[in-house]
Amino acid sequence: MPVYTHLDDDYAALGIGLRIREQRKKCGWTLADLASRLSLSVGTLSALENQKVPVHVDLLLAMCNAFGVPLTCLLPKSTTSHFHIARRGQEIGR
Numbered sequence: 001m002p003v004y005t006h007l008d009d010d011y012a013a014l015g016i017g018l019r020i021r022e023q024r025k026k027c028g029w030t031l032a033d034l035a036s037r038l039s040l041s042v043g044t045l046s047a048l049e050n051q052k053v054p055v056h057v058d059l060l061l062a063m064c065n066a067f068g069v070p071l072t073c074l075l076p077k078s079t080t081s082h083f084h085i086a087r088r089g090q091e092i093g094r
Contacts, residue, residue: 016060017051019074023067024049037066057085 024034035045047053
């Protein structure tokens, strides 16, 4: 389940993939370096950074742990974007 369940159409606008890439480069890591730390393929990580696929909450948290940064570093800075995090199979209330 994507982090932003109701914003699938606007996922790229959130810039999460770009922030992942920025943090990776700040650490001086290649795609292969981070992918190996997260047990991902380089292709999957590249797709995440290029915002072709949404990142799951558990993977986002693992990335934050690998980078040594709080979750807020990878989430959008805007206070105007609202989001809802739900567990798989959980219905989203209105």
